[in-house]
Amino acid sequence: MMIRFVLNGKEREADIREDAVLLDVLRNLGCSSVKCGCETANCGLCTVWIDGKSRLSCSVLAAAAEGREITTLEGIEREAAEFGSFLAAEGAEQCGFCSPGFIMNVLAMARELEDPAIDEIKEYLSGNLCRCTGYMGQLRAIQKYLKSRGEGPACG
Numbered sequence: 468m469m470i471r472f473v474l475n476g477k478e479r480e481a482d483i484r485e486d487a488v489l490l491d492v493l494r495n496l497g498c499s500s501v502k503c504g505c506e507t508a509n510c511g512l513c514t515v516w517i518d519g520k521s522r523l524s525c526s527v528l529a530a531a532a533e534g535r536e537i538t539t540l541e542g543i544e545r546e547a548a549e550f551g552s553f554l555a556a557e558g559a560e561q562c563g564f565c566s567p568g569f570i571m572n573v574l575a576m577a578r579e580l581e582d583p584a585i586d587e588i589k590e591y592l593s594g595n596l597c598r599c600t601g602y603m604g605q606l607r608a609i610q611k612y613l614k615s616r617g618e619g620p621a622c623g
Contacts, residue, residue, distance in 0.1 A: 472532040474498070475542025483529045489515070490524040492532070493539060500540035500567035504596070511595035514568035515539050521575040523594075540567045546574055553612040559604030565597045573609055577616065585610070 471480045474496060481492050490513045493501045501524055504512035508526040515524045516538040517531075540547050547570050554560045554570075569592070576583065576591045583591070588609055597605070 468530065470530060470533045472534060473536040475538060481529070485530065487529040488525055489527040489529045489532055489537070492529040493524060493537070498539040498541055502564070502567065504565070504568075509594070509596070510565070511568040511572060511592075512565055514571040514595070516571065516575060519575075519578070521572050540571060543571075543574065550574060550608070550612050553608040553615075554605065557604040557608040557611070559600055559608050561597070561599030565595065565599075569595045569597065569605070573612070577613060583613070 468485055469480055469482055471478065473479070474493070475498075479496065481496065483492055490501055490503055493515065501515060502512040503525060504510040506525065508523045511523070513524040514521055516522070516536075517527070518536050519538075547567075550570055550573055551560070551566070554566070560566060572592055572595055576588065580587060580591065585606065588606065592605075592609075
């Protein structure tokens with residue numbers, strides 16, 4: 468079955484099996500930032516944007532991508548690097564395995580929520596698991612990033 472979609476701003480097509488999940492199709496197309504970490508839709512490592520909204524690509528059938536706009540970390544490298552510098556400054560990147568999915572969700576949150584409180588940030592990112600950090604460095608990085616964009620409270 469052939470599907471056509473926009474991937475990181477470029478028209479793409481893929482010949483897929485009917486039961487293929489989007490995660491596998493994206494990885495086959497070279498999007499190595501999209502990772503499988505749990506196979507249960509609980510870790511957030513496979514987060515992509517579908518038409519601008521965060522979705523777990525491991526739980527989306529690839530056929531659902533037909534005619535949609537898919538964005539991976541490879542498609543927003545400049546924004547991702549900007550936020551990544553805040554993570555690094557707070558020592559919150561650790562091994563980096565969870566970073567692509569986490570960054571995708573943080574950047575989606577920055578677009579969707581206006582001046583989010585700390586509890587809103589935690590709720591928005593509750594599906595992103597990190598095995599290296601205690602999340603405090605990540606939260607500080609998010610608050611500083613949002614403040615730098617004029618969108619969030621000062622870090623306390």
